[in-house]
Amino acid sequence: MTSLPQTDNQDAHTAECGRTVYRRPLLLSNPTSYCPGCGHGIVHRLVAEVLEELDLGRRTILVGSVGCSVFAYDYLALDAVESPHGRAAAVATGVKRYRPDHVVFTYQGDGDLAAIGTAEIVHAAARGERFTTIFVNNGIYGMTGGQMAPTTLLGQRTTSSPTGRDPQTAGYPLPITEMLSLLPGVAYAARVSVADPVLVGRAKAAIKRAFEVQLEGHGFSLVEVLSTCPVGWGMTPTQAMEHLATDVAAVYPLGTWVDRAKGVAPAMPMTMEAAKAAASHTAHPAHTAPEA
Amino acid sequence: MTVAQTPRRIRPALVASPPGTGGEASPLPRRVLMKGNEAMAEAAIAAGCDAYFGYPITPQAELLEWMARRMPEEGRVFVQAESELAAINMALGAAAAGARVLVSSSSPGISLMAEGMSYMAGSRLPVVLINVMRGGPGLGSIGAAQGDYLQAVKGHGHGDYRVPVLGPSSIAEAIDLVREAFAIAERYRTPVILLADGILGQAMEPVSPVFKALAPSTPDWVLEGADGREPRVVRSLHLRPEDLERHDIALQAVYSEIEANEIRWAGEELADAEIVLVAYGTAARVSRTAVQRARAQGLRAGLFRPISLWPFPAAALREASAGARAVVAVEMSAGQLVEDVRLAIEGAVPVFHHGRMGGMVPTPDGVVAAMRQAWSTTDGGTS
Numbered sequence: 001m002t003s004l005p006q007t008d009n010q011d012a013h014t015a016e017c018g019r020t021v022y023r024r025p026l027l028l029s030n031p032t033s034y035c036p037g038c039g040h041g042i043v044h045r046l047v048a049e050v051l052e053e054l055d056l057g058r059r060t061i062l063v064g065s066v067g068c069s070v071f072a073y074d075y076l077a078l079d080a081v082e083s084p085h086g087r088a089a090a091v092a093t094g095v096k097r098y099r100p101d102h103v104v105f106t107y108q109g110d111g112d113l114a115a116i117g118t119a120e121i122v123h124a125a126a127r128g129e130r131f132t133t134i135f136v137n138n139g140i141y142g143m144t145g146g147q148m149a150p151t152t153l154l155g156q157r158t159t160s161s162p163t164g165r166d167p168q169t170a171g172y173p174l175p176i177t178e179m180l181s182l183l184p185g186v187a188y189a190a191r192v193s194v195a196d197p198v199l200v201g202r203a204k205a206a207i208k209r210a211f212e213v214q215l216e217g218h219g220f221s222l223v224e225v226l227s228t229c230p231v232g233w234g235m236t237p238t239q240a241m242e243h244l245a246t247d248v249a250a251v252y253p254l255g256t257w258v259d260r261a262k263g264v265a266p267a268m269p270m271t272m273e274a275a276k277a278a279a280s281h282t283a284h285p286a287h288t289a290p291e292a
Numbered sequence: 293m294t295v296a297q298t299p300r301r302i303r304p305a306l307v308a309s310p311p312g313t314g315g316e317a318s319p320l321p322r323r324v325l326m327k328g329n330e331a332m333a334e335a336a337i338a339a340g341c342d343a344y345f346g347y348p349i350t351p352q353a354e355l356l357e358w359m360a361r362r363m364p365e366e367g368r369v370f371v372q373a374e375s376e377l378a379a380i381n382m383a384l385g386a387a388a389a390g391a392r393v394l395v396s397s398s399s400p401g402i403s404l405m406a407e408g409m410s411y412m413a414g415s416r417l418p419v420v421l422i423n424v425m426r427g428g429p430g431l432g433s434i435g436a437a438q439g440d441y442l443q444a445v446k447g448h449g450h451g452d453y454r455v456p457v458l459g460p461s462s463i464a465e466a467i468d469l470v471r472e473a474f475a476i477a478e479r480y481r482t483p484v485i486l487l488a489d490g491i492l493g494q495a496m497e498p499v500s501p502v503f504k505a506l507a508p509s510t511p512d513w514v515l516e517g518a519d520g521r522e523p524r525v526v527r528s529l530h531l532r533p534e535d536l537e538r539h540d541i542a543l544q545a546v547y548s549e550i551e552a553n554e555i556r557w558a559g560e561e562l563a564d565a566e567i568v569l570v571a572y573g574t575a576a577r578v579s580r581t582a583v584q585r586a587r588a589q590g591l592r593a594g595l596f597r598p599i600s601l602w603p604f605p606a607a608a609l610r611e612a613s614a615g616a617r618a619v620v621a622v623e624m625s626a627g628q629l630v631e632d633v634r635l636a637i638e639g640a641v642p643v644f645h646h647g648r649m650g651g652m653v654p655t656p657d658g659v660v661a662a663m664r665q666a667w668s669t670t671d672g673g674t675s
Contacts, residue, residue: 057517057518058517058518058519058520059517059519060517061389061515061516061517063385064527070529073523073525073527077518077523078518078523079515079516079517079518079523079524079525080515080523080524080525080526080527081384081385081388081389081415081515081525081526081527082411082415082525082526082527082528082529083381083384083385083411084381084384084407084408084411087377087378087381087384087407087408090373090377090378090379090381090382090384090385091381091382091384091385091388092385093371093378093382093385094343094345094371094381094382094383094384094385094386094387094388094389094391094393095385095386095388095389095515096385097343097369097371097382097386098342098343098369098385098386098389098390098391099389099390099515099516102389102516102517119374119375119377119378120374120377120378120381122374123373123374123378127371
């Protein structure tokens with residue numbers, strides 16, 4: 001069970017030493033049980049730091065998912081609800097619609113979001129639901145023993161693609177962030193990585209921006225975080241980080257695809273505002289219909 | 293903008309307009325004619341439903357359409373989901389956040405919702421689900437049927453859980469049971485199924501225009517942000533078998549409590565009945581007519597009508613049929629209700645089955661014939 005972190009010792013420590021050089025985020029409650037070299041611990045910490053800096057912990061609701069990420073609610077000291085596999089975006093829709101003044105986010109892996117949950121994430125994004133999705137993409141099903149995911153790289157060996165992912169039979173990696181960035185309901189979409197400290201810093205900035213976009217009510221916000229699964233990949237933690245920085249980043253380019261409030265968006269799709277204007281235009285005749 | 297655009301619909305007056313608050317100019321009619329789907333929707337609104345999630349499917353689409361118009365009028369949540377899977381999971385999220393939630397669908401969509409129902413049962417979330425049953429299996433037909441009986445009363449999804457199931461047999465009763473369903477859901481923190489059928493959904497009947505409200509509940513488990521208290525987690529996952537067994541035992545205790553407190557049934561002409569019909573929903577409407585015809589022909593028939601289908605009123609049925617010569621389960625399915633009837637009767641009285649399937653409805657004469665058949669089959673044993 002999670003518990004609220006004790007701040008007294010930290011405060012006393014700060015008073016004694018003058019300034020805090022390093023401490024655990026208040027919202028990160030327990031040491032994680034993730035495998036050595038797994039990126040989930042880093043991403044949990046970034047989320048905890050951002051929510052703490054924005055002072056949102058008291059009004060945030062975490063929507064969990066299925067996979068290794070299911071443990072997020074054991075480590076983040078937040079109100080949380082579990083979702084069936086893939087359904088986090090639907091569950092978050094229900095939470096946010098009923099509590100629009102709360103901060104709501106889903107924390108999902110790539111098996112959960114990019115395979116079984118594609119319908120839910122696409123339609124939540126299309127509706128412009130005002131929650132944030134932290135999409136941790138390590139290209140594999142870690143929890144169940146390292147099977148191929150829709151995000152698995154071509155040629156990558158997994159327990160269900162033992163000779164390597166063959167596009168003739170298993171298709172191609174799914175670029176979720178690029179796909180969703182085409183939807184006018186998406187207010188923010190970025191892909192980041194935890195492959196080195198500089199990238200981790202950028203990942204944190206993206207996560208922070210995603211929550212700010214939610215607070216500003218612009219629409220759906222997504223951060224795809226490229227992460228590692230050393231055990232599933234059959235690598236040491238160091239090898240996994242190198243692989244993430246090179247081969248994975250080559251398939252999944254990093255960057256901010258959409259930040260509509262700042263004018264960053266693909267050229268093709270209409271903006272949410274344009275879509276609304278079009279909708280109000282077509283609705284106009286009904287509003288001016290003569291009274292019965 | 294709303295009323296003028298939908299002139300063909302009768303808008304029921306709500307309980308929110310008590311006498312003396314401005315409704316005097318147009319006093320409430322004693323009865324209004326309402327379609328079942330719309331009456332159930334309005335009953336939910338009157339009962340304080342905060343959020344509705346649905347997906348179009350015949351024969352329940354009018355329920356979704358009614359909510360699409362009325363929920364925004366009331367400043368409440370309406371979302372047309374991309375699938376029944378999404379709808380039930382939106383319901384899960386809203387319920388976890390403390391909303392009073394209604395979801396509706398018809399048979400094929402209900403199958404998709406089995407996953408969410410299991411999770412909500414495991415997570416102890418109160419949600420009301422209306423199933424306006426149609427013919428099956430598969431895409432089946434859009435005619436009224438009762439083929440989802442076993443699905444509903446035996447749990448619906450995976451795992452060791454039960455769901456209270458209420459089976460109305462008129463639109464007026466459906467209105468009352470929608471409110472009851474919310475009350476039961478919140479009393480026991482469980483999903484509840486209202487098992488209607490295509491005829492109840494599509495037919496129009498006169499009903500009272502006054503829909504009863506339900507007092508809001510103030511649960512201490514909802515998610516509203518961990519502000520000055522320990523975080524709350526709404527979950528069904530308990531990875532250690534010891535923990536899950538403890539959780540499941542606690543669930544069974546809740547179900548025992550429901551079995552003790554929430555039995556509902558009605559009887560007609562049972563006092564001297566030699567043949568006892570057992571039927572719910574639309575099949576019970578047909579059976580009532582059949583009882584009258586049988587009695588007119590000198591056959592002493594009665595009707596036992598379970599209203600709570602789970603918990604099944606087994607003891608009451610056993611008692612009501614103790615002096616009978618035979619019991620006949622009448623259903624719009626291939627012998628599903630009859631399984632619970634046999635379990636209830638425990639062999640004390642011969643049990644027969646009369647059913648139609650696929651959207652076909654039993655006729656009163658067909659039911660009378662089934663009663664005569666039961667009579668003659670049991671002739672040697674009891675007379």
